[in-house]
Amino acid sequence: xxxxxxxxxxxxxxxxxxxxxxxxxxxxxxxxxxxxxxxxxxxxxxxxxxxxxxxxxxxxxxxxxxxxxxxxxxxxxxxxxxxxxxxxxxxxxxxxxxxxxxxxxxxxxxxxxxxxxxxxxxxxxxxxxxxxxxxxxxxxxxxxxxxxxxxxxxxxxxxxxxxxxxxxxxxxxxxxxxxxxxxxxxxxxxxxxxxxxxxxxxxxxxxxxxxxxxxxxxxxxxxxxxxxxxxxxxxxxxxxxxxxxxxxxxxxxxxxxxxxxxxxxxxxxxxxxxxxxxxxxxxxxxxxxxxxxxxxxxxxxxxxxxxxxxxxxxxxxxxxxxxxxxxxxxxxxxxxxxxxxxxxxxxxxxxxxxxxxxxxxxxxxxxxxxxxxxxxxxxxxxxxxxxxxxxxxxxxxxxxxxxxxxxxx
Amino acid sequence: xxxxxxxxxxxxxxxxxxxxxxxxxxxxxxxxxxxxxxxxxxxxxxxxxxxxxxxxxxxxxxxxxxxxxxxxxxxxxxxxxxxxxxxxxxxxxxxxxxxxxxxxxxxxxxxxxxxxxxxxxxxxxxxxxxxxxxxxxxxxxxxxxxxxxxxxxxxxxxxxxxxxxxxxxxxxxxxxxxxxxxxxxxxxxxxxxxxxxxxxxxxxxxxxxxxxxxxxxxxxxxxxxxxxxxxxxxxxxxxxxxxxxxxxxxxxxxxxxxxxxxxxxxxxxxxxxxxxxxxxxxxxxxxxxxxxxxxxxxxxxxxxxxxxxxxxxxxxxxxxxxxxxxxxxxxxxxxxxxxxxxxxxxxxxxxxxxxxxxxxxxxxxxxxxxxxxxxxxxxxxxxxxxxxxxxxxxxxxxxxxxxxxxxxxxxxxxxxxxxxxxxxxxxxxxxxxxxxxxxxxxxxxxxx
Numbered sequence: 001x002x003x004x005x006x007x008x009x010x011x012x013x014x015x016x017x018x019x020x021x022x023x024x025x026x027x028x029x030x031x032x033x034x035x036x037x038x039x040x041x042x043x044x045x046x047x048x049x050x051x052x053x054x055x056x057x058x059x060x061x062x063x064x065x066x067x068x069x070x071x072x073x074x075x076x077x078x079x080x081x082x083x084x085x086x087x088x089x090x091x092x093x094x095x096x097x098x099x100x101x102x103x104x105x106x107x108x109x110x111x112x113x114x115x116x117x118x119x120x121x122x123x124x125x126x127x128x129x130x131x132x133x134x135x136x137x138x139x140x141x142x143x144x145x146x147x148x149x150x151x152x153x154x155x156x157x158x159x160x161x162x163x164x165x166x167x168x169x170x171x172x173x174x175x176x177x178x179x180x181x182x183x184x185x186x187x188x189x190x191x192x193x194x195x196x197x198x199x200x201x202x203x204x205x206x207x208x209x210x211x212x213x214x215x216x217x218x219x220x221x222x223x224x225x226x227x228x229x230x231x232x233x234x235x236x237x238x239x240x241x242x243x244x245x246x247x248x249x250x251x252x253x254x255x256x257x258x259x260x261x262x263x264x265x266x267x268x269x270x271x272x273x274x275x276x277x278x279x280x281x282x283x284x285x286x287x288x289x290x291x292x293x294x295x296x297x298x299x300x301x302x303x304x305x306x307x308x309x310x311x312x313x314x315x316x317x318x319x320x321x322x323x324x325x326x327x328x329x330x331x332x333x334x335x336x337x338x339x340x341x342x343x344x345x346x347x348x349x350x351x352x353x354x355x356x357x358x359x360x361x362x363x364x365x366x367x368x369x370x371x372x373x374x375x376x377x378x379x380x381x382x383x384x385x386x387x388x389x390x391x392x393x394x395x396x397x398x399x400x401x402x403x404x405x406x407x408x409x
Numbered sequence: 410x411x412x413x414x415x416x417x418x419x420x421x422x423x424x425x426x427x428x429x430x431x432x433x434x435x436x437x438x439x440x441x442x443x444x445x446x447x448x449x450x451x452x453x454x455x456x457x458x459x460x461x462x463x464x465x466x467x468x469x470x471x472x473x474x475x476x477x478x479x480x481x482x483x484x485x486x487x488x489x490x491x492x493x494x495x496x497x498x499x500x501x502x503x504x505x506x507x508x509x510x511x512x513x514x515x516x517x518x519x520x521x522x523x524x525x526x527x528x529x530x531x532x533x534x535x536x537x538x539x540x541x542x543x544x545x546x547x548x549x550x551x552x553x554x555x556x557x558x559x560x561x562x563x564x565x566x567x568x569x570x571x572x573x574x575x576x577x578x579x580x581x582x583x584x585x586x587x588x589x590x591x592x593x594x595x596x597x598x599x600x601x602x603x604x605x606x607x608x609x610x611x612x613x614x615x616x617x618x619x620x621x622x623x624x625x626x627x628x629x630x631x632x633x634x635x636x637x638x639x640x641x642x643x644x645x646x647x648x649x650x651x652x653x654x655x656x657x658x659x660x661x662x663x664x665x666x667x668x669x670x671x672x673x674x675x676x677x678x679x680x681x682x683x684x685x686x687x688x689x690x691x692x693x694x695x696x697x698x699x700x701x702x703x704x705x706x707x708x709x710x711x712x713x714x715x716x717x718x719x720x721x722x723x724x725x726x727x728x729x730x731x732x733x734x735x736x737x738x739x740x741x742x743x744x745x746x747x748x749x750x751x752x753x754x755x756x757x758x759x760x761x762x763x764x765x766x767x768x769x770x771x772x773x774x775x776x777x778x779x780x781x782x783x784x785x786x787x788x789x790x791x792x793x794x795x796x797x798x799x800x801x802x803x804x805x806x807x808x809x810x811x812x813x814x815x816x817x818x819x820x821x822x823x824x825x826x827x828x829x830x831x832x833x834x835x836x837x838x839x840x841x842x843x844x845x846x847x848x849x850x851x852x853x854x855x856x857x
Contacts, residue, residue, distance in 0.1 A: 073517025080510025083502025101492030297514030
């Protein structure tokens with residue numbers, strides 16, 4: 001039975017799964033840049049990883065912000081306890097994200113291949129660091145090492161423990177694997193079969209490593225946190241694990257036969273299933289000693305948040321679909337100017353608006369500065385902003401410039 | 410609603426923190442790095458779209474060139490803004506878990522909605538910046554509109570939270586617990602919200618406009634002065650000068666709102682030690698022992714500005730105990746810096762606008778262009794000083810008159826290490842972004 005107080009957590013888990021898949025693909029792309037090696041072949045890998053992620057990486061990273069904001073709005077005490085206890089890995093992840101973003105900002109200015117290689121290598125370190133750090137944080141929460149408090153638990157062993165390190169390694173391996181799947185499909189769409197093959201081999205290798213890490217992880221979990229292990233090995237927890245394993249094996253098979261497009265979705269299913277399994281295994285506990293029910297904010301907040309997320313999702317999902325369709329369709333790459341762009345010049349449009357602008361300025365000052373009532377201030381501010389807008393149209397362009405374009409008459 | 414600070418027992422025990430001051434500095438560093446980038450998020454998309462609209466309207470390639478070049482700057486700065494913003498949201502929990510843990514249910518919604526506008530901005534930024542040569546021109550222009558709207562909406566949400574911290578409402582404290590929470594009321598029915606929003610919005614245009622115009626003024630001083638430079642200087646300058654003129658009055662309005670709701674903060678602006686009738690304003694000087702020394706007094710101006718009457722009573726710092734006062738000289742120095750720079754920029758703007766009106770062109774003198782080169786960095790200084798005024802001026806409270814900053818801080822150790830690491834990474838980021846901007850600046854026109 002799903003209660004209102006569970007709903008934001010479900011949103012946060014969906015966000016976490018999407019961040020693992022989409023944000024993970026970005027960090028993984030950074031990983032392949034890091035190990036691309038020298039020479040022309042290395043450069044090809046790095047360039048491809050950069051161009052494929054360029055238009056989408058920022059949107060992919062917003063999922064993390066989404067998870068944070070939903071958690072602190074709906075479960076403030078739990079969020080605060082997690083953040084103060086796991087401050088080290090979360091901060092390291094934050095620094096890694098800054099460096100990753102820096103790499104994108106810098107690459108837009110680099111010119112020579114040597115500079116690009118330097119930028120990619122220096123900043124790609126973050127691509128290994130961040131998924132590992134976030135993984136250790138998730139492991140700390142899952143293994144019940146965070147309880148209510150500031151900090152609620154050891155700030156060191158809460159993330160430096162067998163389960164955390166295992167989750168961190170799994171996160172890094174999965175990111176590399178997921179990126180390779182994404183990039184091989186992308187290279188094929190570019191018509192570069194040779195590059196697609198190279199990413200396919202990387203995907204298969206990383207997939208095997210990630211799978212092995214997952215199985216080793218179950219062993220670690222059994223020794224470290226027997227309770228969680230038991231919940232994952234029985235009932236609906238087991239169902240989720242089985243689904244995840246099936247999806248993982250299926251993904252490897254799809255990559256083996258070069259079906260990259262469906263492989264993308266099955267690998268996402270593998271992640272979503274394991275996150276769902278974790279949630280089911282831990283339910284109704286959010287962090288040690290605090291249930292989801294007790295952690296949840298009041299009804300007004302939960303309702304407002306759910307409405308905001310649903311409305312925001314209604315805006316964001318179609319937009320994301322558009323972005324991915326344009327990216328995956330190769331519409332955001334290269335410099336082939338679309339021919340036949342019909343533009344009908346309509347001639348100068350700048351008017352002299354001195355009088356209305358002056359009137360708005362005087363009205364704005366009168367209502368905002370001389371008058372004292374709140375309603376007068378509202379009128380005054382509106383008039384001042386209108387003054388800026390109206391006057392802008394008269395002064396933004398030089399007079400000679402407005403006259404130089406052909407008169408339509 | 411009465412809010413009794415002593416009654417607040419946060420959900421978590423207050424952290425034992427030796428490094429509160431470092432935590433505050435780290436937060437200040439994170440803000441100072443992010444806020445100038447926010448200005449570009451507010452103003453640059455709108456300016457780029459305006460120029461692209463000119464291109465669609467007139468078919469003149471010059472406008473397309475300008476818009477494309479600016480959109481590269483926009484992309485680089487948005488990347489930096491996105492990651493520094495992520496750091497800020499992490500710090501909500503990493504540095505101030507008791508604040509977020511106690512009041513997350515009250516103000517958190519603002520950030521959740523902001524998350525969606527960040528999403529929209531990121532999505533359409535990707536489409537717009539990477540779609541220049543591949544999307545049909547009209548569709549390309551259209552893809553920029555959600556980006557510009559979201560840039561504005563995001564800052565609106567963040568300021569709604571800041572307005573709430575300065576003027577908290579929408580909840581009650583019963584038995585030390587936060588109950589009866591109405592987040593929509595807290596965020597959007599808040600009288601403290603509007604003036605902050607308009608003030609910041611205009612500041613965004615001033616910072617972006619003066620920095621961009623300054624870059625082209627530098628071109629002119631170096632002898633490069635073609636149609637491209639002239640046009641690319643005039644457009645952002647128009648936005649910056651008009652915003653500077655409006656800002657004079659909006660700033661004055663902000664001052665009166667602070668006088669009405671946060672009298673102690675106002676007293677810190679002016680270094681007003683004692684409650685008096687007909688309070689003076691002092692230019693410069695130093696606050697010590699309840700009054701300003703070495704300042705230039707302007708009799709009764711404070712009463713006139715704050716309450717529109719030369720004999721109005723203005724509450725001094727003595728109305729609250731020493732433990733409830735902000736660090737006066739920091740706030741006062743920042744306030745004087747902001748107002749001083751704002752006045753200079755407004756004077757420069759009025760001069761430019763008058764010449765523009767009378768002669769139909771911008772001033773041509775060398776000193777005017779030198780002034781423009783200085784105006785951008787000065788606007789950034791004023792922006793940061795302004796945030797120091799409102800944030801340090803709110804101290805010692807994180808939620809005004811409800812929760813102290815000392816109650817909000819984390820109990821986790823290692824803050825000095827984190828502070829140092831963040832400072833290093835931000836230095837590297839700043840150097841990198843500066844280098845990219847130089848590269849884009851020097852890029853030949855044909856290479857757009």
